[in-house]
Amino acid sequence: MKAVMIEKFGPPDVLKIKEVDQPAHKTDELLVRVKAVSINPLDYKMRNGSLSPLGKLMLPKIVGSDFAGIVKDVGGRVQNFKPGDRVFGSLSPFKSGACAEYVTVKASQVVAIPDELSFEEAATIPIAGLTALQALRDLGKVTKGSKVFINGAAGGVGSFAVQLAKILQAQVTAVCSTPNVRFVQELGADYVVDYKKEDYRSSQEKYDFFFDVVSKASLKDALNILFETGIYTATLPTPQKVFKSFLSRGRVKIIMVKKKPEDLDYLAQLTVKKDLKVVISKTYALEDIQQAHIEIEAGHVRGKLVVEI
Structure with a gap:
């Protein structure tokens, strides 16, 4: 073969x-x-x-x-x-x-x-979809009304994450580059930050969950825009972030994707129903x-x- x-x-x-x-x-x-x-x-x-x-x-x-x-x-x-x-x-x-x-x-x-x-x-679907679903649902405990910040919203994991966060009835702020602003809006993001024109670090908004899909945010910057009980996770955390996860009282979490057949089937069914694109x-x-x-x-x-x- x-x-x-x-x-x-x-x-x-x-x-x-x-x-x-x-x-x-x-x-x-x-x-x-x-x-x-x-x-x-x-x-x-x-x-x-x-x-x-x-x-x-x-x-x-x-x-x-x-x-x-x-x-x-x-x-x-x-x-x-x-x-x-x-x-x-x-x-x-x-x-x-x-x-x-x-x-x-x-x-x-x-x-x-x-x-x-x-x-x-x-x-x-598998890696990108499971990463997004398990980060939002299992680590971020995202539910109706949660304020979610997605850093890197236009790629594989990010595009799933924006849509799944909306399915979970969260308010979504998503970061992407200028060419992808309209695309991310069409995915359902409530607010889009064009990182070519804006710096989210100066935002006065606070969030419940910071999903660092591109793993480029500093932990300090991420925690600064989270509520005191807010949670941060990254798809590929640095050793410093991994170490911090043990000391953060649950505020910094590491995503370890679990290959759950029921989650794969759930994502497939959402796609069939056109709730997930x-x-x-x-x-x-x-x-x-x-x-x-x-x-x-x-x-x-x-x-x-x-x-x-």
């Missing part, structure tokens, strides 16, 4: 399409023919070695996390899926990746794709995987990037 692999850490040109053996699935696993994967910042950080201190990364390695595809075979202990079912989920970046023609995955870690969603749409800014062929990584690493991607396999 074809798979996108790295044999060393480095820039996008270390990504190579190789012919490798098709993986063998265990009794509790599915063999899935992958049809689409989405690209996350997590993927380029794994490729360039940024994540290597966080876990043992064995090279060579297939890259990729989020996927959607068709079940080709099931293990003997699997009862809830059959060949031909459409499924989506994500794989750990520290194990074998998703950017391949076939993957194996535990049946408990995927959910069925609703008929109304394409493979490409489903593939965008999946935003795909560009779709690539497998042969253009290097360009997809160049774009995601450069930043400023609106919504998600998808690779068809």
Whole structure:
């Protein structure tokens, strides 16, 4: 089968399409023919070695996390899926990746794709959608009337976060660049801060939850615009923020995404009902995987990037 692999850490040109053996699935696993994967910042950080201190990364390695595809075979202990079912989920970046023609995955870690969603749409949901949902609902305890501040609202996690915060009936202030102001407004943000023209640090407003999607705010600046009981979290916190989380009496929290099938299904159903909009800014062929990584690493991607396999 074809798979996108790295044999060393480095820039996008270390990504190579190789012919490798098709993986063998265990009794509790599915063999899935992958049809689409989405690209996350997590993927380029794994490729360039940024994540290597966080876990043992064995090279060579297939890259990729989020996927959607068709079940080709099931293990003997699997009862809830059959060949031909459409499924989506994500794989750990520290194990074998998703950017391949076939993957194996535990049946408990995927959910069925609703008929109304394409493979490409489903593939965008797992990491970005779960991060946004679990940050808002579980860490920020966002409910009706909560004042939420989202720093980095136009990308994958940010675009989900704005919409999910509104579904939770929060008041949303969102930060983005000038070209994305109208886009973020259309996602439902109540107030949009164009960081090219305004500095949120001078705001007199106070918030219940500061979601630092781009992980660029200083802790001092974030806490300064929060209520005394307000909560801060970042998608990739610095060591200083991690340390502070142990001393902050719950005001600084670290997001550790949990692959809950019920959350994946919830996000998929919201998308079917059109309460949640999946935003795909560009779709690539497998042969253009290097360009997809160049774009995601450069930043400023609106919504998600998808690779068809």
